[in-house]
Amino acid sequence: MTSHQWALRESYTFDRNVIAEIRRAANTGVYRIRGFGAKRVLPTLDDLVFLGASMSRYPLEGYREACATDVIIGERTAENPVKLDIPITIAGMSFGSLSAEAKEALGRGASSVGTSTTTGDGGMTQEERGHSSILVYQYLPSRYGMNPDDLRQADAIEVVVGQGAKPGGGGMLLGQKITERVAGMRTLPEGIDQRSASRHPDWTGPDDLEIKITQLREVVDWKVPVYIKIGAARPYYDTTLAVKAGADAIVVDGMQGGTAATQDVFIEHVGIPTIAAIPEAVRALEDLGMHRDVKLIAAGGIRSGADVAKALALGADVVSIGTAALIAIGDNSPEREDEYRELGSSAGYWEDYQDGTDPAGITTQDPELSARLDPVIAGRRLANYLQVLTLEAQTLARACGKSHVHNLDTEDLAALTVEAAAMAGVPLAGTSWVPGRSDRY
Amino acid sequence: MTATFDLASSSVRDLNQALHDADRGSFHIANPRGAHAVAAGITSEIAVQIDGSVGYYCAGMHQRGAVHIYGNAGTGLAENIMSGSVHITGNATMSAGATGHGGLLVIEGNAGARCGISMKGVDIVVGGHVGHMTAFMAQAGDLVVLGDAAEDLGDSIYEARLFVRGDVASLGADCVEKEMRPEHTERLTQLLEASGLDASPADFARYGSARELYNFHPDDIDAEVAAAKGATS
Numbered sequence: 059m060t061s062h063q064w065a066l067r068e069s070y071t072f073d074r075n076v077i078a079e080i081r082r083a084a085n086t087g088v089y090r091i092r093g094f095g096a097k098r099v100l101p102t103l104d105d106l107v108f109l110g111a112s113m114s115r116y117p118l119e120g121y122r123e124a125c126a127t128d129v130i131i132g133e134r135t136a137e138n139p140v141k142l143d144i145p146i147t148i149a150g151m152s153f154g155s156l157s158a159e160a161k162e163a164l165g166r167g168a169s170s171v172g173t174s175t176t177t178g179d180g181g182m183t184q185e186e187r188g189h190s191s192i193l194v195y196q197y198l199p200s201r202y203g204m205n206p207d208d209l210r211q212a213d214a215i216e217v218v219v220g221q222g223a224k225p226g227g228g229g230m231l232l233g234q235k236i237t238e239r240v241a242g243m244r245t246l247p248e249g250i251d252q253r254s255a256s257r258h259p260d261w262t263g264p265d266d267l268e269i270k271i272t273q274l275r276e277v278v279d280w281k282v283p284v285y286i287k288i289g290a291a292r293p294y295y296d297t298t299l300a301v302k303a304g305a306d307a308i309v310v311d312g313m314q315g316g317t318a319a320t321q322d323v324f325i326e327h328v329g330i331p332t333i334a335a336i337p338e339a340v341r342a343l344e345d346l347g348m349h350r351d352v353k354l355i356a357a358g359g360i361r362s363g364a365d366v367a368k369a370l371a372l373g374a375d376v377v378s379i380g381t382a383a384l385i386a387i388g389d390n391s392p393e394r395e396d397e398y399r400e401l402g403s404s405a406g407y408w409e410d411y412q413d414g415t416d417p418a419g420i421t422t423q424d425p426e427l428s429a430r431l432d433p434v435i436a437g438r439r440l441a442n443y444l445q446v447l448t449l450e451a452q453t454l455a456r457a458c459g460k461s462h463v464h465n466l467d468t469e470d471l472a473a474l475t476v477e478a479a480a481m482a483g484v485p486l487a488g489t490s491w492v493p494g495r496s497d498r499y
Numbered sequence: 500m501t502a503t504f505d506l507a508s509s510s511v512r513d514l515n516q517a518l519h520d521a522d523r524g525s526f527h528i529a530n531p532r533g534a535h536a537v538a539a540g541i542t543s544e545i546a547v548q549i550d551g552s553v554g555y556y557c558a559g560m561h562q563r564g565a566v567h568i569y570g571n572a573g574t575g576l577a578e579n580i581m582s583g584s585v586h587i588t589g590n591a592t593m594s595a596g597a598t599g600h601g602g603l604l605v606i607e608g609n610a611g612a613r614c615g616i617s618m619k620g621v622d623i624v625v626g627g628h629v630g631h632m633t634a635f636m637a638q639a640g641d642l643v644v645l646g647d648a649a650e651d652l653g654d655s656i657y658e659a660r661l662f663v664r665g666d667v668a669s670l671g672a673d674c675v676e677k678e679m680r681p682e683h684t685e686r687l688t689q690l691l692e693a694s695g696l697d698a699s700p701a702d703f704a705r706y707g708s709a710r711e712l713y714n715f716h717p718d719d720i721d722a723e724v725a726a727a728k729g730a731t732s
């Protein structure tokens with residue numbers, strides 16, 4: 059090699075993944091479908107920091123002083139509001155996309171720390187009802203397995219309008235996972251590549267949704283709260299309309315939100331990041347004078363107690379997790395490295411939830427694979443993980459002098475990037491500048 | 500004994516609570532005046548007669564009982580019906596019988612758009628015409644239409660069976676006309692009888708899924724090229 063020869067130079071525009079995707083598309087003629095969430099670099103809650111107590115703020119003692127974490131949802135309307143001990147819930151993930159063992163593990167883990175799990179696109183299984191002390195029942199466009207008897211067994215109802223991974227898109231479950239039981243629950247032929255509806259079949263706008271929510275309340279005799287879940291696209295308007303429609307809680311799922319199977323082009327290119335979505339939803343609630351009355355549940359890329367505390371400081375009441383919970387119970391575990399390699403991936407990279415080949419036995423309907431997941435052990439792992447998230451959030455709240463995690467607010471935050479400052483509406487660190495809201499440095 | 504609820508003076512909430520608490524008997528509802536969610540969520544074998552027109556989601560999520568409406572209905576009549584029967588003498592607006600899992604819905608008049616959308620086992624008989632996108636994504640159950648069907652009948656249909664006596668403006672994606680075999684005529688005869696509507700099964704055509712959209716059909720040019728190379732080497 060002569061000294062003037064260039065090193066191999068990868069194009070930023072046509073990098074190796076772009077080239078691989080063009081080749082894949084040229085070979086198959088169908089779009090790429092995968093699981094997991096957005097993998098591209100996005101502004102995240104990592105771009106915010108807590109300021110902590112100092113001369114002008116007084117901290118609470120880290121270990122001794124109480125810092126409460128409880129939340130009540132639906133007091134205004136429901137005879138039996140949802141009472142959570144911690145402000146972290148398990149997001150809706152269907153039986154079908156997940157194995158029965160995984161659903162059981164999620165139920166066990168969440169129940170042991172006093173929080174809820176959620177059904178998904180495909181209805182309720184008695185296993186998950188049995189293992190979840192608080193179970194939220196999703197009411198989705200497909201209405202697969204929608205049964206009023208199950209509705210009446212639920213502790214809350216979540217009307218799903220959209221999901222962060224695919225605002226505007228419907229669910230998907232590929233043929234490999236449509237086993238006899240899954241097909242039976244969804245009234246579909248076995249082995250089809252199932253694409254769920256993206257619109258509800260019997261209401262078309264917020265005025266209709268308001269009537270629909272009243273009907274749901276009538277059917278369950280006004281016993282349980284009703285949530286509305288939206289994919290973060292236009293969270294200010296969607297939150298406003300969800301309040302108008304009568305929701306007790308609004309779930310806002312940012313574009314990082316995980317999925318069991320969605321077109322890659324949707325996962326990476328539709329919706330806005332969680333850090334941008336929460337403040338818009340909060341602004342809508344504040345404009346209506348409903349902040350804290352109607353609860354805000356934020357989701358999409360929540361991984362740590364720091365994320366939890368930051369989401370709450372931005373004004374959310376609760377966060378919800380999907381992917382992190384799956385990782386806690388064993389998804390992408392390095393112990394299965396050899397098998398991930400056989401699947402052409404590696405532990406920490408695997409994203410093919412749609413395939414049903416999960417070596418960890420979580421996102422599969424193959425009984426041999428799912429038998430690998432011990433729901434009791436996995437449930438304990440999830441409980442530990444949820445406990446750590448809670449302890450971390452509490453420790454940060456105490457450092458900011460707060461005796462309830464909900465007392466955290468945007469005053470406790472600074473942003474590390476101009477983008478995060480603009481999206482989150484908090485000052486750029488070291489300045490008092492909030493782009494778009496103040497011109498003062 | 501028949502209990503009467505006059506919705507001019509009592510609330511839908513009180514009515515529905517009484518219907519949910521009842522395990523037998525018959526109920527007469529007067530002056531519904533377009534109220535929503537009337538008689539939604541019935542679970543027992545009660546008989547309910549409604550005199551007048553109702554709003555959205557009347558008899559929604561219905562189980563076991565029999566509801567008879569003398570009037571017209573708004574959106575989502577008998578949506579997600581599980582069992583039992585719902586019968587209306589007039590017209591039903593959009594999404595009648597949507598996502599129904601079982602039972603029988605009879606509409607003597609016309610049904611609007613999306614009748615039987617995502618139906619999952621319910622049987623629906625419509626005496627008049629049905630609107631566009633009827634039986635969209637219909638999964639299971641039988642839909643009988645004595646009149647005409649508007650555009651895009653049975654779009655993206657799965658295993659539901661559609662029987663139409665009149666004209667079909669157009670069929671939706673993956674919906675095709677199919678042969679009427681004896682078992683279909685027999686089923687249609689039963690449904691017409693159960694509905695109390697008069698028509699000859701011989702006058703109907705059957706529509707259902709071509710099943711072309713059930714799976715993705717990925718190409719694999721690489722494999723083809725490799726195989727061709729293997730064959731020539």
Ligand SMILES: Cc1cc2nc3c(=O)[nH]c(=O)nc-3n(C[C@H](O)[C@H](O)[C@H](O)COP(=O)(O)O)c2cc1C
Pocket residue numbers: 094095149150151152155156177178179196218220221222287311314315316317318357358359360378379380381382411421
């Ligand atoms: C395996 C899997 C299955 C999911 N299934 C559903 C579903 O049935 N309904 C739904 O509303 N969201 C579904 N989601 C999205 C989650 O409810 C939630 O919005 C998302 O996972 C939150 O983002 P996170 O994964 O980054 O925590 C699913 C997510 C995953 C990972």
